[in-house]
Amino acid sequence: MNKTKIDWATMSWNPVTGCLHDCPYCYARRIAQRFHGLDGVGSDGLLELSERRDHAFPAGFMPTFHKYRLDEPVKKNKPQVIFVGSMCDLFGDWVPDGWILRVFESCKEAPHHRYLFLTKNPERYLNLYYKGKLPEQPNFWYGTTITNQTDYERVWRRLANLPQTCNTYFSIEPMHGEINLGFMPPWIIIGAETGSRKDKKIPKREWIESIVLACTEEAVFMKESLRPVWGDNLIQKYPW
Numbered sequence: 503m504n505k506t507k508i509d510w511a512t513m514s515w516n517p518v519t520g521c522l523h524d525c526p527y528c529y530a531r532r533i534a535q536r537f538h539g540l541d542g543v544g545s546d547g548l549l550e551l552s553e554r555r556d557h558a559f560p561a562g563f564m565p566t567f568h569k570y571r572l573d574e575p576v577k578k579n580k581p582q583v584i585f586v587g588s589m590c591d592l593f594g595d596w597v598p599d600g601w602i603l604r605v606f607e608s609c610k611e612a613p614h615h616r617y618l619f620l621t622k623n624p625e626r627y628l629n630l631y632y633k634g635k636l637p638e639q640p641n642f643w644y645g646t647t648i649t650n651q652t653d654y655e656r657v658w659r660r661l662a663n664l665p666q667t668c669n670t671y672f673s674i675e676p677m678h679g680e681i682n683l684g685f686m687p688p689w690i691i692i693g694a695e696t697g698s699r700k701d702k703k704i705p706k707r708e709w710i711e712s713i714v715l716a717c718t719e720e721a722v723f724m725k726e727s728l729r730p731v732w733g734d735n736l737i738q739k740y741p742w
């Protein structure tokens with residue numbers, strides 16, 4: 503578990519790494535490829551490790567379960583806001599239920615922290631919920647990433663269909679277009695694309711304003727990456 507530069511969390515924790523979504527703007531894939539080790543994945547395309555390897559990403563960006571990291575939250579006494587899985591999509595369809603449940607168990611063993619989960623595949627939250635496997639803990643937050651209106655239309659019902667005992671949020675990052683939000687979870691994070699990708703898109707101020715105006719009771723958190731567009735008065739609210 504490491505201190506993070508991500509401004510809405512204090513630490514990131516990666517018991518699982520790797521992702522198959524193939525987003526063109528992915529920073530995690532670039533890092534994983536840089537620190538690629540020599541391990542291969544099994545016939546199921548997955549790798550499980552009980553012990554630490556020399557390389558941080560033994561199978562590059564292929565899905566890897568670092569079981570030896572599961573006790574990291576319980577070893578940290580001071581309460582933290584932990585982004586779980588900054589280098590993966592823990593709820594990707596390729597991730598076995600068993601991996602996710604082991605991660606949930608580790609979180610439950612250290613209830614003094616707040617855990618922020620984030621996925622592009624919120625269908626999996628519902629899927630786990632219907633199986634009675636999605637914890638309804640007050641310190642667990644289930645987020646989904648959206649970047650434009652098409653993403654929003656695809657995913658909003660997934661969060662809306664979770665019970666109110668499950669905390670939810672949107673992470674609109676990188677913001678790639680105007681988004682008209684009908685369903686509003688209690689927390690909305692907004693960020694711009696970073697890095698120097700050739701097709702990088704800069705959000706327009708009016709796209710951000712329309713979200714801020716729509717949020718009457720919901721907390722908005724603007725990431726530092728919005729500063730060049732929004733200016734110095736970034737709104738940075740938490741729902742807790």
Ligand code: SF4
Nearest residue numbers: 521523524525528590
């Ligand atoms: S979902 Fe996240 S980790 Fe996966 S490819 Fe996209 S940006 Fe990278």
